[in-house]
Amino acid sequence: MRTEQNRTARLEARITHRSLAVVRRAAEIQGRSVSDFVVSAAQEDHRRNRSHPAFAGSAGEIRSATVEPTSSNRGSSEGS
Numbered sequence: 001m002r003t004e005q006n007r008t009a010r011l012e013a014r015i016t017h018r019s020l021a022v023v024r025r026a027a028e029i030q031g032r033s034v035s036d037f038v039v040s041a042a043q044e045d046h047r048r049n050r051s052h053p054a055f056a057g058s059a060g061e062i063r064s065a066t067v068e069p070t071s072s073n074r075g076s077s078e079g080s
Contacts, residue, residue, distance in 0.1 A: 011038070 015023075027037035 023037065024034055027034045030037060032040065
């Protein structure tokens with residue numbers, strides 16, 4: 001597994017207390033930190049799904065998606 005030497009990027013997620021407890025317990029069972037567990041799980045999911053059209057490029061970078069407003073959500077107020 002390739003490791004990145006200079007890990008400076010951050011990830012935040014808002015999850016329920018119950019979900020956090022599940023993630024913490026899963027990380028503990030594997031002997032990992034929560035951060036390492038989450039990153040490892042995401043990398044494993046990527047390996048399993050890299051043939052999905054959302055993944056592109058030789059390194060499997062996730063292709064950014066552009067979302068166009070549909071007629072049903074045009075004019076809707078953000079933040080409501």
